[in-house]
Amino acid sequence: MVFRDKVVAAFKEVQDSICAGLEQADGKARFEEELWNREGGGGGRTRILQHGNVIEKGGVNFSAVHGKLPEAVKKAFKVENDDFFATGVSIVMHPSNPFVPIIHMNIRYFEMDDQTRWFGGGIDLTPHYVIDTDARYFHHLLKKTCDTYDASFYPKFKQRADDYFYIEHRAETRGVGGIFYDRLKPDQTGLDFDQLLDFSVAVGDTFLPAYTELIDRNRDAEFSAEEQEWQYLRRSRYAEFNLVYDAGTKFGLETNGRIESILMSLPPTAKWHYNHQTVPGSPEAETLSKLKKGIEWV
């Protein structure tokens, strides 16, 4: 079996098991699947869940595309060759209860030739209200997954998540971070490509235990209209990050990707208040104080 086919099969399985687990956790909504083909080559399975008991809107997308790299991307990647293959699973969940966090996961594999191929990915959490025990639990699970492969992974990838998921113009992180890695190759890691695939799948398999536990803890929490309003404000920050900074979104928009799959990450409802100020000492102010880089959750 060609390596890329092995990756595709493994990633599809990750998508399938996560969709099954999320439907079970939600208890009401079912994923709707849309199969699509890309003009330049390849395609994907977009799966969207809406109006659930827990999930207001979310997507678990698989894609495997190939073709010629656009000139701009070739330059950015500093590669000569322009045949590429890329496959990945991408998830964003927007829950209806403000005490259940937004979550994002992505695992991806990119290949141009034997020299130019790598894995990338990560999971990160964006609570509307930061709950310390939840953030610690989440980071603990990620560290456990990372440590199985390399003790240096968690601290390195945790820092990269802090740096990456940062809303520069607000001087705040998108949430409490998680892990983020890119261009992971054998030469830097001592792991061969099969082991790196295993690691990526392990990251994928960390999604369900991490998120279903956070759902269980908070799904029945009562909330006020004010707390929901705060959720909508936090969601607008999420939209700002994804539209202004997110590399995956930019890449998708610039390479003429499938818009509805790329922008499924955007929140069902978002609000922008002019110059919103939190009340000192309030849970909202407390949350803001924790949206910064370098907090050690483990």
Add this chain to the structure above:
Amino acid sequence: MVFRDKVVAAFKEVQDSICAGLEQADGKARFEEELWNREGGGGGRTRILQHGNVIEKGGVNFSAVHGKLPEAVKKAFKVENDDFFATGVSIVMHPSNPFVPIIHMNIRYFEMDDQTRWFGGGIDLTPHYVIDTDARYFHHLLKKTCDTYDASFYPKFKQRADDYFYIEHRAETRGVGGIFYDRLKPDQTGLDFDQLLDFSVAVGDTFLPAYTELIDRNRDAEFSAEEQEWQYLRRSRYAEFNLVYDAGTKFGLETNGRIESILMSLPPTAKWHYNHQTVPGSPEAETLSKLKKGIEWV
């Protein structure tokens, strides 16, 4: 009087008269003013109107800033010198009734030295529902203002608005356009700087008659929950344009501008539905069919 001071005085007057006119048209809400200073030099008067009879959220901002240009902007502008002065009035109005359009206006003056200075600006309309008679009225007024100065202005600036207010990844215009001009200087126009200032003020003075008429025509139109939902979807397109493409927003975010003034353009509430499809023949489908370049409204 130094020329830039004349521009500042004229622009402040435009801001004042527009604020007075909008308060009168709204009949309920009052502008709240925030004066701010920029660390590098200068400052502004941000004026926000919220929860009105007609306007749900809107801003009429004046600023006059000066200082040293950031390296990246210097490169983009291809200038050696790095002392700059910039002043402008920026407006975005998000009305609560989906049949009243969103409107945007901006007039600005930029100066580095005697050789490097210019005016820019424009007005454009983003109806949630395109009403042909309104779009025609709007463009007619803009053409009249332009024609007083130069018969070539309207067709040129109308085309630039079509090209500029374009959501590439959706392959749709932001709205029905209007006029957009930039780097307007005597050498291209045969008008001296005083006349170009007059033209900019005339554009500013076109805002009130244009918008108050569209408010009057539609403010009492009844609307359903579905029509309001459509408004929220159109507003999310507006947010996409401003966060992904708008040059003023980008410039503001990159030069460390006052975030709340820059992002006052974002809608109070916006919604993203996954893969929303309009019903063929519906008013929503009709609107989409008119969000394209090159429609002659006059």
